[in-house]
Amino acid sequence: MSDAGQRMNPPQRALRLHRQLSGVWSDLPGWRGVLSSVNHGTIGLRFMATACVFFAIGGVLSMLIRAQLSTPRGAFLDTALYNQIFTMHGSIMMFLFAIPMLEGLALWLLPKILGARDMAFPRLSALGYWCYLFGGTIILLSLLAGVAPDGGWFMYTPLSDKTHTPGVNADVWLLGITFVEISAVAAAVEITVTILRCRAADMPLTRMPLMGWYMLGTSVMMLVGFPPLILGSILLELERAFDWPFFAVARGGDPLLWQHLFWLFGHPEVYIIFLPAAGALSTIIPILSRTTILGYGAVVAAVLGLVFLSFGLWVHHMFTVGIPHMALAFFSAASALVAVPTAVQVFVWIGTIWKGRPQLKLPMLYVLGFFLTFVMGGLTGVMLAIVPFNWQAHDTAFVTAHLHYVLIGGFVFPMLAALTYWMPLICGRERVPRLGEAAFWLILIGFHGTFFIMHLTGLLGMPRRIDVYPDNPEWVLPNLISSIFSMVMAMGFALFAFDIILQRFLGTHSRRNPWQAPTLDWAMALPAPVYNFASLPVAAHEGRDVAVTLARGEGLLPGAPRGWRETLVVEAGSGRPEHIAVLPDNSMLPVATALTIGSFFILMLAGLYWLTPLSILGIILVLWRWGFVMGADRDHAVVAVAPSLELPLHWQVRGTLAYGGAVATLVADTSLYACLLFGVGFLTVVAPGWPAPESTVPGLWSAALAIIALAALGFGAFAARQAEAGRATRMAQTHALSGIVSAVVALAAFAGIASGMDDPTRHARDALRGVLLGFAVVHVVIALLLALRCHADARGGRMSAHRRGAAPVWRLWQDFAFVTTAISALLVTAQELL
Amino acid sequence: MLLGAAAITAFVLILLAIAWRRSEGSGPDERVWTLGLGVGFVMTVLVALVGYGFWVGERILPRTDGALRITAEAQQWGWVFTQPGPDGAVIETQDVLYVPARTPLDLEITSTDVIHSFWVPRLGGKMDAVPGRANVLRLFAEAPGELEGLCAEFCGLGHSFMRFRVIVYEPGAFPDLSTSDGDENE
Amino acid sequence: MRWAAWMLAGPLLWAGLFSVVYALHGVGCAWGWPALTTPIGQAQVVILAAVWVGGLALHAILIWQMPRGPSREDRLVSYGAWIGLVASLLTLAPILLTSTCF
Structure with a gap:
């Protein structure tokens, strides 16, 4: 193992370095900076600020709900509007507040706490932000137009299908949320790669700050957990727009498939939200108790347990849909078991306070609020995991109370702690005394006054989502109390924002490192400079006061002598420095990409399906442009990172960040495909309307075409390997060309198969075959684009013995397309033969 | 269960208070916190609780023991019940369910449009009405009387008003249909 | 990074076993396995239990074979292996405790 800690660069003038780096890393001035910024600090703060705005909007909606429920015959809202409002409250808080908030925290914080200058894919951060902003705006506008989603935030079919929701309400949800999900998956890819590859030199995975482990767990869960919802939304939108039956019982669909896909996302989502919050707690508690965390290994094990177990709980949202008791019992046991890693963390935190000297600073107040609230929420969660109790309490105000205890206790309180904790680093100022404490007490009292009594309201039999209750005098008083205290809570949040x-x-200017924290995020000037570190820290710097050392350029890779945004890339496990990544400069590409993607969603929403090919073409064009700006057309010399350490630039290595990103994307893609296979299996075995009507597919003809397509894809995979192997010769171009031809052949074969297929609107089996074919087509089109990219690289001199261009990613993608297409072909063959 | 939860909450908060008040210094070993409290204590409580849950769950499952069968069909926004009437003949009623007291019976629940959920809070248990499926719920009413039932799964505009009444009668003494002001079909 | 693979092996095995047992349970209920009996009990329970016990055996092998040592990596490996075993043992115990398809 190298020991970069020994290799220090000579000190320079800090101010000169600062000017040099600021010139390279700053956003452009004015509105161009608004549109073209890719800096993680800017984007992260934008994510958090936008999320807070959505939190306020969601909060106002909840006030409307409470106003309506404060009297039994609330005439404040009519039922249709009430339904839109509670649906929007849930959807906004989940998708437009909680998830973007944690993404923002991750983007803003991770490079700082891990010791890097930026995230792995700055342009992807920006793309994610624009997708979030545009998708969220579409959803919000629908509320103003009075056509907001009104089927509850989990959009159960058949209530959300075309028959029962004829308007665009459900489409707004499906398309808007999917648009926002793009940003979630993009963030997940980026967070995963950043944590694994962009850390301080020689910081092994097992010694990184716990926040890294929590965020790694979160991002991997997002990669696996979001695709089920994306798939579900695509299927439901296909059913609504083109009448392909996936959920309609009469034609072989099953509404329970939606519930499975939704909760397969929805439950992990709770832990996706909880983990970053727990990460903030594991960071803040030891520092404010002036000690170290009690059991690092135990916390990592708890994260590991949570990541896995949380995927075995989803059916506990479906205990009353008529699933056999044994199946319920599996999920009941898993739901209870997941309390163990959670409890381990709670006791570790208490033990940490036990061994340290806790200080009652404002973030710590929120930590205490978390303990009180979350423990109660966790315990009601265990109660709900018990099947017979669940049968009674399901879908009542008890569940509403439970989920608010868990989400506000387990996410909002820790996030408020995190905001107050990192605020000096964000703005460089100390807070105004005493106001924060007042806000805390208002929020705490308001929260418990609102939701504690709601447990009782639920046990008194009040179901969720009703707008009036004229015949139930016993619910009047508890509802009134909830409504009054909710106003107290709202005042608390307003005061917090103020x-x-x-x-x-x-605020007065804060001194550096106000909490005396040993972590790298505070080893910099306040407010944090755009480039974070003038020279990069090594792991040994943790726990030492190195801010000045680093600012003077004594760490690795000082300044920006080449005028590029450079950061260090390390080996995932050991943290050994591997190469230097040259990160992209300010760019309009992300906002342009988000706009073209947005045009597709808007055309879908408007029902102008015949115009969508234009959008798709636009998306392909911007993606092409995106590929064009990557890569280099000449070999660059190695870079001196420290006196005895020289590293290559990323264009000249194979294991780049981009390659890691491609692998992470394929993890999400695999999850999507696995969910599709689950859908086929589930409907075949469980749905009422099976077996499907006799297939009229021309068997031999289709089989022959499938074999041609598979052979072409296999040949493409071979061509990708050859192109990479022959990258230094003229043959690379030829191989890329044969890859292009094979992809075109495969697409032609797919077209032939499609022409012989049964009408997808006839039965779920035929519709699912349509989706399987569509999945293959999309993947082959992308493989074709990558082959074209590789060809252009080879022709434009962007490949050499050291530079591989797009070839490695093309090869990876081509293999994936081949394997999934082969599985789909086998599946359909089995359906035909059995 | 509520008492247990309150006790555990109190226990955790007291631990936290002690942790806060005591002076700095090495407390119990790390393993006491993680393996002892985190895993050992929690696992013991959970295994007992979940085991009990399985046992109760098994007891209230519908079984093929020839219990009385009643069907409930939900639609936006009301319930149609098909059950034995005054003289044993089958009758269909709207939003009123007649149930003999102290007799286990199986309610077959389905829906003709969207998902609804059958719930009579005082009878316990809850079962969704899913189109294309017939879910069975075991009901057992202790004493005669009139109970309130409602739809527990959000089902659209009329969700708040999708109520029904359950009239529990002494076996053999079917109440007079005309006086119980239900709006029967036949 | 070999330790990471070892650490993930236990939980991944749980995930696989849990999915397979849940899928088999659904298939069995749809195809009427509970109606079939074998010399040692109801076919549904026997099949599920066989898969379960097989999985637990794999977990045991994993724990038996895993690298041991005082380093943090090795401790994480052992945590992962034990999490997997306990999860498989407890979450699938209902095979023996609850009725199959009601």
């Missing part, structure tokens, strides 16, 4: 704004503009 306090943050005051701190930003009126």
